[in-house]
Amino acid sequence: MAKILIPTPLRKFTENNATVEVTKNTIGDSIHELAEKHPGLKKHLIDEKGDIRSFIRIYLGDDDIKSLDGPSTRIEENSLISIIPAIAGGM
Amino acid sequence: METYLIKSETTTLKITPEAYHTMIEHGESGFPNEICGFLYGKYSGDEKLITLAKPAENVKEGDQRRRFEIDPRDYQRAEVFALTEGFDFLGIYHTHPNHPAIPSIHDLKQAMPVFSYIILSIQEGKFDHIRSWQIDDQENKFFEENITNLNQNG
Numbered sequence: 001m002a003k004i005l006i007p008t009p010l011r012k013f014t015e016n017n018a019t020v021e022v023t024k025n026t027i028g029d030s031i032h033e034l035a036e037k038h039p040g041l042k043k044h045l046i047d048e049k050g051d052i053r054s055f056i057r058i059y060l061g062d063d064d065i066k067s068l069d070g071p072s073t074r075i076e077e078n079s080l081i082s083i084i085p086a087i088a089g090g091m
Numbered sequence: 092m093e094t095y096l097i098k099s100e101t102t103t104l105k106i107t108p109e110a111y112h113t114m115i116e117h118g119e120s121g122f123p124n125e126i127c128g129f130l131y132g133k134y135s136g137d138e139k140l141i142t143l144a145k146p147a148e149n150v151k152e153g154d155q156r157r158r159f160e161i162d163p164r165d166y167q168r169a170e171v172f173a174l175t176e177g178f179d180f181l182g183i184y185h186t187h188p189n190h191p192a193i194p195s196i197h198d199l200k201q202a203m204p205v206f207s208y209i210i211l212s213i214q215e216g217k218f219d220h221i222r223s224w225q226i227d228d229q230e231n232k233f234f235e236e237n238i239t240n241l242n243q244n245g
């Protein structure tokens with residue numbers, strides 16, 4: 001099964017698991033599957049319209065899914081998907 | 092005090108002298124720009140011990156004296172580094188050049204749970220003070236973490 005790497009600050013919502021297995025065929029469906037398994041993650045991953053939030057990036061292997069087919073990007077049996085929070089700030 | 096700041100005495104943050112000096116040197120050498128980096132160590136219950144501060148590149152386009160941004164690829168590498176080297180990934184540090192070490196509304200908007208956000212105030216190129224912050228469970232306020240153990244005994 002494909003795996004999603006959970007960023008450290010969101011592991012409080014996955015019982016401290018660094019990775020979660022998903023069964024769906026696309027990135028978008030897998031992110032929704034993850035959010036259903038671990039409801040605390042939902043507000044961090046998905047906006048009111050059901051889209052992936054703009055504050056996070058999703059990588060398939062080393063590639064931003066924006067450079068692939070976005071949420072429709074298909075995943076393989078052994079894919080590693082990373083959720084990457086935007087880290088920024090200032091004063 | 093800003094309305095999104097609250098006080099708490101519950102979390103303790105210890106920093107080794109090595110990690111502390113890395114942040115200060117990075118902050119001073121980067122002045123007048125904001126610099127940023129990753130924090131690693133051990134997390135046990137209510138206590139965090141930071142043993143490694145690792146500088147990252149500020150990739151913000153535009154005025155780096157007031158903003159910082161970390162490349163998503165660098166963040167991904169930082170997570171992998173923690174997993175492979177056996178560290179807990181504890182947070183992010185950045186500087187406020189010529190401003191106090193109080194988080195801004197921009198810091199709040201993008202803050203993640205659990206992470207420590209260390210801010211160093213750098214005044215005219217010289218380190219002035221350090222404070223650390225974490226967002227609360229509702230994720231709309233920062234509380235301050237108590238920094239201790241800044242001595243040579245680690």
Ligand SMILES: [Zn+2]
Binds near residue numbers: 185187193
């Ligand atoms: Zn800031």
